[in-house]
């Protein structure tokens with residue numbers, strides 16, 4: 135079946151699927167599940183970590199953190215930034231290094247850095 139009525143119905147169906155996906159996937163659903171750049175970023179970070187190449191990354195001092203969770207609330211990727219601060223390595227493949235968490239933290243517990251601390 136073709137024609138303007140069928141075309142309109144197909145478009146409506148696509149819009150319905152898009153709305154359902156947006157509701158189920160949450161904040162930045164496309165970025166989380168479909169973005170091809172994420173794969174390149176993950177591979178790049180793995181190589182960078184292996185050869186310990188200086189690169190922009192997040193660094194945190196959990197001693198300064200008061201668990202106010204403002205960093206998590208402001209993260210555009212919906213990441214548990216507070217949890218990352220508590221766990222230590224601020225490495226998350228979904229982090230886009232926007233530095234919102236750095237700007238938001240009232241205690242200065244998160245910062246950006248280029249060089250990593252040498253392993254003890």
Ligand code: SF4
Pocket residue numbers: 198199200201202203204205206215216219238239240241242243244
């Ligand atoms: S905003 Fe700063 S103090 Fe608040 S939870 Fe995040 S890291 Fe901790």
Ligand code: SF4
Pocket residue numbers: 192208209210211212213215228229230231232233234235236
């Ligand atoms: S840099 Fe941006 S994306 Fe990464 S954890 Fe902080 S707020 Fe989230």
